[in-house]
Amino acid sequence: MNRSRFSMLVLEPGEIYFEDFSCIMNTQESKTLGQVRNGHLKLCSKSLVFEPTEWIYPLTKFHFKDCCDISIVKPMYENDIKNVIKVNIKQYSEMLEQNIVAPYKFKYENKDFYFFFDFASAEECLYQMQQLQRASTLHAPEHNSMVATILHSRYMRMVFDPVMMEDFTEEIICELQVEKISPLVRHQGKLALTPSTLYFQPFSNIENSPIFKLKMEKMRKIYKRRFLLRQVGLEIYGGEESTVSHIYLTFPCEEDRDRIYRILEESPYVQLDRVHVEEMTLQWQNGIVSNYDYLIYLNCLADRSKNDLTQYPVFPWVVADYSSEKLDLTNSDTFRDLSKPMGALNPERLEKLKERYNEMNEPKFLYGSHYSAPGLVLFYLVRKYPRYMLCLQNGKFDHPDRMFNSVRDVYNNCLNNMSDFKELVPEFYDTSAKADFLVNKHEIDFGERYDGSKVNNVTLPPWASSPEEFVSTLREALESDFVSRHLHLWIDLIFGYKQRGEEAVKANNVFHHVCYEGSVDLERVYDMNDRHALEVQIMEFGQVPKQLFTKPHVRKVTPQIPKLLSQGGSEFRPVQIKCIDTIRLHKEAVTCVLRQGSKIISVGKDGTLKVYDLGQGKQMRSVVLCSTPLSSCVMVDEHTVAAGSWDNEIYLYNVEYGRVVESFRAHDDSVSCLLWLIKERLLISGGWDGVVRVWGSVGKIGQALRGLKAEFDHDGKITAVTYRYRRFELDIITGTSDGEVFIWDFTSKELMNKVRIHSSPVCGVSLVLSGDSIVTTSEDGDVYVTDLSVLHSVYHKRMSAAMLSLCWDGCSTLWLGGSAGTLMQWNMITVTQVDQQNAHNDSITSLHLDVDSKTLISASKDKTVKIWQLIQSS
Incomplete structure (x- = not known):
């Protein structure tokens, strides 16, 4: 529970909180009899708020404008309690009783409240209260001016x-x-x-x-x-x-x-x-940046922020079908016409609006309400942020029948109602937030509708069986080919050249002049009443984003990742695979496998390292390195293999002579993964202790620990590690159990970037394409392609099972090993699956590509290792 239930959200928007006083509140002139409550009295610009120490009691709010009298209680006798203020009020409100978010309870009764101050001087408090009470009798502009003077005086001190x-x-x-x-x-x-x-x-x-x-x-x-x-x-x-x-x-x-x-x-x-807007636009145009991320970027550039409800990020309605059992994203009728503003989608309504527009005096406006304003934002998000709505609407929720009850009803209203033209908020497309704005997770009593039904979760269209599926489907629609081909037209209306002026008139996209940047200079409005009226109108009506483009916006060329230049435009040819050998040596799951010449080297949960010679068709070595499972293995020279263990050790084993050369304690918890960099002769190890270490003297007996080159600390367990070259610099890329990916500069030893890609532990990380993108997989089945230059995920696929291992061929093919034993081949140029094999009877734990022999080696939890011959299709 929070330390304090009082927050600025129990005040009116813009109200100022000054200070609080420790005291006792009672409705009788006694510290011991009656409803005695210990707590703090909050002094604010328009009200007093008493917060009881015990959370079962509600907060009590007293508006200064409702106070009949505020005075010090003079003791009748010398032994009577002193330092007491009495507030006589004709009405007050209570909130957050038992810390439950609910509409405020308004008490319409004349009542006395006594405040017994513990430390503060009643005389000093009374002076401040009476000053603010006098301010409350003034009109809003004069009130604001007087409060500003009081505030300035306090600031100066x-x-x-x-x-x-x-x-x-x-x-x-x-x-x-x-x-x-x-x-x-x-x-x-x-x-x-x-x-x-x-x-x-x-x-x-x-x-x-x-x-x-x-x-x-x-x-x-x-x-x-x-x-x-x-x-x-x-x-x-x-x-x-x-x-x-x-x-x-x-x-x-x-x-x-x-x-x-x-x-x-x-x-x-x-x-x-x-990142310049032209650069970002080009990346979006070529399919490097998703439609969602590009809209987030444009909103940010246009002064839209989630911290300012008057300028909350705005997103378009893209789907027009909320009645079908299944949504067909290949059918253009499924989508809204993105070349028109919401108010122009219904021709009959538009005709009526234009008739009114033509009869107006200048400055004219077509739409009497905006597509984004604080009330409209909270209309969508009231279930997620109920306190914001209570703050905005003076302690009340909207009428149950006017709330966001049904997606289909809201869309139809936006099409037909003469005063409803609202667009959407990013939450409709944000798959990371689990669609929480559609669910009454706080179990708030929003009241009953006209038919007697209680307002609860939002009713979804038939094509969505859950809030998560609804948001996921909308996101898929946003990234669809149709929207990608037409999104630039909507950008022209909201952020571009059709936002204002003659082009806005032609596009039927004209709003009230006050909502446009530059149309009103508040600094030059000297009349307090006029200025206050404008500020209220700006606050409540909504604001048009800053204009970003004065020419037509470019159209998206392709939603796919572009081909590599090194391929010379040649067409991708899928690789056929054929199992040529199956090796059964381990007593438990095989955790890692590699190939060195004709030798297959594997480690497993049984703590053993096995060496199998393909030429001779038999096992050459078998050694129990430890009593705990082995997690990983890499070759550090022609004859030496390094194996990571759950006992925190790294073992160096000479395959030629069949003996352990050295072992050393590498981590404070299990070693989870290893990586060998041939060029730099560096061994990189990751551990469940959240540390990645880089070793530089591996192979020199007794020198491993002395050769520690770098340590990189993380919050979660290390689950995967890879690397990239950035010009002449080496970067270490790590995945963690928190779903995060870290990029470390090996030279400076500094964290360059980190990005949370997954909501579950990362299983694998691999560099793909030109080296600016990575593929990551996670335990919940998600596969992401993330562009490292902008730290945006440009592709997402939810697999039916977790992809526990992955392997990149350095050109266009990505191999994925699944928890169900499936081996998948993906073309990363077109980001499409081209082949799938039921390779094993259990999880594929490790994949290794041997370029020289053109074989792919897979290891599995089913205790087998398989050798696959790669055959290029003609």
């Missing part, structure tokens, strides 16, 4: 505290008043910038941490942001390994924001990952 800094002797080169932004919440505080670190110190104690630190060397992306149509925002992303990976700040003015941006950009410590 607040000094950045250097005690929390990494080094309090650091020179502060810049200190500014800022706000930290999260959905519906603005935390005031001080920003301090030193030559190496950005610090944010919250004004109040509401944040979990008294200070936020983001080292400049950890900063990877910095975006200027538009906040409420003002260019005052700055969003900073750190690397995944940094403590604070993200922060969104707004500044008093554009000049302050630009100053900080300039300092960060020019800092020698800041190494940004720069």
Whole structure:
């Protein structure tokens, strides 16, 4: 349970929290009789909120505008309790009783509440409360102005505290008043910038941490942001390994924001990952970046952020069929016309809208509501973020019949309703989030519909049997050939040249002028009432994304990964395979196999290493290396094999002389995988201790431990390891039990990047194509192709069984060994399966390709090793 139930989300959007006071609350003038509750009284700009210490009691909220009187209780006798404030109120609300998220309970009764302060002075508290109570009687613009004055006065008294800094002797080169932004919440505080670190110190104690630190060397992306149509925002992303990976700040003015941006950009410590829009567009056009990831990128570039509900990322409706039993992604009728905005899809409705448009005075608008606004975003996400909706709608959910109850009903409403033109949010296509926004996982009582049914999970179309399948199918539709051929047309409407001006009029894509960037300069609106009205309209109506393109957007050429230049355009020819030998030597599962000349070397769970000579057709060596299973083996020279063991050791065994040359403790837990780099003569080992080690003196007796060249630490167990050459640099690539892939620079020993690809342990990692992509497999059957240059997965396939082993031929063919004993051949140019064999009776644990003999060796849990001859098709 959270330390505190109070959060900024129990306040109105934009309301300011100042401080809290330890006290006792009662409805009687007594500390011992009646409903005595210990807790804290929160002083906020529009209300008082009492949070009881015991979570079974609700939080009680008192709006200043509903307070009839706030006064100090004067003791009648000298021994009476002092330091007490009485609040007389005509109505109040209760929330989070027993910590259950539910609509607020509004109590319409005149009542007295007594607050017995433990430490604070009642006189001092009363002055602040009465000041804010007076402000609550003013109209909204004057109220905001008065609160801003109070806040500014407090800010002037607040000094950045250097005690929390990494080094309090650091020179502060810049200190500014800022706000930290999260959905519906603005935390005031001080920003301090030193030559190496950005610090944010919250004004109040509401944040979990008294200070936020983001080292400049950890900063990877910095975006200027538009906040409420003002260019005052700055969003900073750190690397995944940094403590604070993200922060969104707004500044008093554009000049302050630009100053900080300039300092960060020019800092020698800041190494940004720069991907120009043209580069990203080209990668998307050629099929390197998926439609989903490209839309995420464009939203980010256009000032859309999940931290700002007024500018939440916008995604298109792509499927138009929500009634069929099965969705046919090869049929164009399945899809929505992406060349038109939602409001123009229904010709009859559009005609009525255009009639109204033609009768309007300038500035005209076709649509009276937007395709993305805070209320529309939370309409979709209320089950995932119920507290956001309660915050936005003053403690209430929407009427049960107006909620997101059915996908088909919502789509039909967007087609026919005269005021509903909304698009979708990324969650509809995000397969990693398990479709949680469609499920009432918090078991919230949203009320009953007109037919008596309770609002619960979202009703899905017939073609989806589960929320996960619904999102997965929509994602498949988003990446389909039809959408890939037409997505650029929708981009033109939302981010491109049809967004505004004459082209927008031609495309029937005109919204209210206030929602366009540059149409309103709030800095030049001096009348408080006018400015407040504009701010409310901007907040509630929605905002058009920043325009990214002024010319028609390029069309996607192909959804496939392009062919390698080295292939010279020659057609791919599948390889036929034929089993030429089956070896049965081990008493338990074979865990790893390799070929050296005519010798087949294997290790198994029985702790033995076997050497079989194909020429003589018999076993040449058999040695029990340890009493625990052996996990892996590699040749480190012509006669020496290195074997990794579950007893944390690496054993070096001379095949020619049949003896153990050396063994050494390599890890603090089982050795899980080995890799030998011939060129550098380096042995790389991964362990269940989460460490990858690089050994440089393997083969020199007694020197292995002294030859330790590098250590790379991970959070999860190491399950796979491979490598790549980046020009003249060597990178070590590792997969872990957390589903993550790490890329380490061997020269600098630094982590270059890490990316979470899978939700279950990685089984295998292999470099493919030009070396910029990797294939990864996992225990849940997922196979991903990930582009390392952009750290985006460009292809995903869910197999019927886990692919436990994989092997790349260096050209176009990928071999996959499955947990059901199936051996698959994939063409990675077209990303298609070209062959499948039922190779073993149990899991294929290891695959080894021997180029010289043109054979593929497979090892299995069924205790056998098989030799497959590769025959190139004519």
